[in-house]
Amino acid sequence: MPFQFWFGKHPYQYLRRKLFHVLQHAVHLAGTIGTGGNEKPCYWKGNTKYELPMDSEMAEGYACSLTLKDGKAYSAGDYGETGVSTAIVWEGNTPYWQSPERWTAAHAILTEGSSLYIAGKLKKDEVWEASVADITDKTQVRIAHLHTSTGTEEGSRAYGLCASPSAFYAVGQIYNSVVDQKKGALWTISKTFDGTVTETVLATGEDVWPKAVCFLDGAAYAAGRNAARNAAVWKVTGTGTSATITETELETDGSEANAACTKDGFVFIGGRNRGKPCIWKGTDSSFTAIPLSSKDGTVNALYAFGNDIYAAGYIQESGVKKAAYWKFTSAISSASDADITVLPDADSEAYGIAVAWE
Numbered sequence: 151m152p153f154q155f156w157f158g159k160h161p162y163q164y165l166r167r168k169l170f171h172v173l174q175h176a177v178h179l180a181g182t183i184g185t186g187g188n189e190k191p192c193y194w195k196g197n198t199k200y201e202l203p204m205d206s207e208m209a210e211g212y213a214c215s216l217t218l219k220d221g222k223a224y225s226a227g228d229y230g231e232t233g234v235s236t237a238i239v240w241e242g243n244t245p246y247w248q249s250p251e252r253w254t255a256a257h258a259i260l261t262e263g264s265s266l267y268i269a270g271k272l273k274k275d276e277v278w279e280a281s282v283a284d285i286t287d288k289t290q291v292r293i294a295h296l297h298t299s300t301g302t303e304e305g306s307r308a309y310g311l312c313a314s315p316s317a318f319y320a321v322g323q324i325y326n327s328v329v330d331q332k333k334g335a336l337w338t339i340s341k342t343f344d345g346t347v348t349e350t351v352l353a354t355g356e357d358v359w360p361k362a363v364c365f366l367d368g369a370a371y372a373a374g375r376n377a378a379r380n381a382a383v384w385k386v387t388g389t390g391t392s393a394t395i396t397e398t399e400l401e402t403d404g405s406e407a408n409a410a411c412t413k414d415g416f417v418f419i420g421g422r423n424r425g426k427p428c429i430w431k432g433t434d435s436s437f438t439a440i441p442l443s444s445k446d447g448t449v450n451a452l453y454a455f456g457n458d459i460y461a462a463g464y465i466q467e468s469g470v471k472k473a474a475y476w477k478f479t480s481a482i483s484s485a486s487d488a489d490i491t492v493l494p495d496a497d498s499e500a501y502g503i504a505v506a507w508e
Contacts, residue, residue, distance in 0.1 A: 175455070179462055180213035180225035180502035181473055183495055191227050192498070193243055194473070199495055200243035204229040205236075213240070215451070216502030219261045225502060226259035226268050237270055239285060247288040253278055258311040259502075262318075269311035269320045280306035280322045282339055296320060296337040296347050302327045308337070310362040310372070310410070317341055321352075321360035321372045334358040336372050338389045348389040353377055353397065360384070362410040366417055366433070373407040373419045381405035381421050385434060398435040411452040413459050414480040420449030420461050427463055431482065442476050442485050449476075455505040462503035465492060473498040 179194040183201070191202040191213040202225065204211050211229030218224070223242055228235040230252070237254040239246045249256075251273040258269040265286040272281035272293050280296040297306040308322035318339040326332050334353045340346040352360055355377025362373045369387045376382035381400040386393050400407060401423050407430070409420035419430040423439055427447040430437040442449065447465035454460075459482075462475040473495060478488035493500075 174508055175505055176508045177460065177475060177491075178216055178218065178223045178504045178506070179473060179475065179493075179500040180216035180223075180227070181450075181462075181498060181500040182212050183473075183498040185471075185497045191225070191229065191240075192495075193223065193225050193240065194493060194500070195223070197493060199493070199498075202240050202243055203245060204238070206231060211238075212501070214255075214257045214501045215259045216504050217259045217261045217266070218504045218506050219264075219266055221506070223504065224259055224261075224266060226256035226270075227501075228255040228270075237268070237272060239268060247285050247291065249273070251278075255307070257307070257309045258320075260311045260313060260318075262313045267311065267318070269308040269322075271305070271307040278305060280308040280320070280324075280335075280337070282308065282311065282318060282320055282337075284343055292343060294339060294343060294345050294347065296322070296339070297324055297335065297349060299324070302331070306335070309374075310360065312363045312365055312370075312410075313341075314365040314370075319363045319365060319370050321363045321374070323359055324351075329356045330354075332356055332358055334360040334372070334374065334384075336360070336363065336370060336384070336386055338370075350386055350389055350393045350395070352384045352386070352395060361408050362419075364410040364412050364417060366412045366415075371410055371412075371417045371419075373410040373421075375406055378402075381407035381419070381423070381430070383407065383410075383417070383419055383430070383437065396435050398437060400430050400437055401439065406448070408448065408450045408463075409452040409461070411454050411459065413454040416480055418452055418459060418480075420452045420463070422448035427461075427465060427476075429461060429482075431480075440482055440484060442488055443490065444485075447471075447474065450499070450501045451503045453503045453505060458505075460503050460505055461488075462500040464499040465490075467492065470496045471499060472496060473500040475500060475503055 237249040360374035407421040
């Protein structure tokens, strides 16, 4: 039988179609829908939206972060009424775990190996502080406080979480009744989860707010807002008082940094620049701004998958806020290099994203 019959047109095209079908990928998003104090947590798989249940229909809630584990999506966030929040994690669109204590929140969720971790503000030993928790066994949650407040300090909270081969890294704020003494911190946590934590102060000031962290080539990169209220990234090598910290201000006017990831030797920071969704690409102290849209909006989350990077947030269309995500490679240099998908739901925003083959 001719060679081309087996490896030529018909069988090859058939196999390619079958392979393409098998290797379709699914985009998962976590976020909110609603406005004016009536925000509800929600989860999207593709363009299908699922509102996430809470104990009270009157509660306001947020799904702040998302991860995938064993083919299932886990969203972390909080919900509450009159400003009193409770940390919660959903598996798909079903509650998985929630804190037994109020005044708690889960801002980040991470899969590491076969385990599931969250970072936020949790209670342990009658104290509410910035925490990382192992919630793999939801009946025996292990909580590690990252900070113990002293003097005029008024508590702490973690907003971002990542892992290196040897440690976990969390970033967040240490509050203070003397507002200009508020601190942004990076915490390094032992992978054994034995309670060993090292604290590195990134910056001090009323507006300092680290929100995300990633790890590349032996250094942690924390992204957020600096004392001048501008988007910034801190490169940290070492830990504690012996750490070397380099702060890079990404922009100087109307900017914010909300997300961080690494891909192909670059650090990517996601946020907003002059009201428009933007990413910054670079390493060390050299970053280039790449706008993703001419419309108003922001980037809240980044996720590297396969050859691509995904960014999630929202844009404004005809004055209506809609959840959106972008897909691009590490070679991106302008908005034309990114594909955007805008979800149809009005008054929605995405805070977390993850992608998987299906």
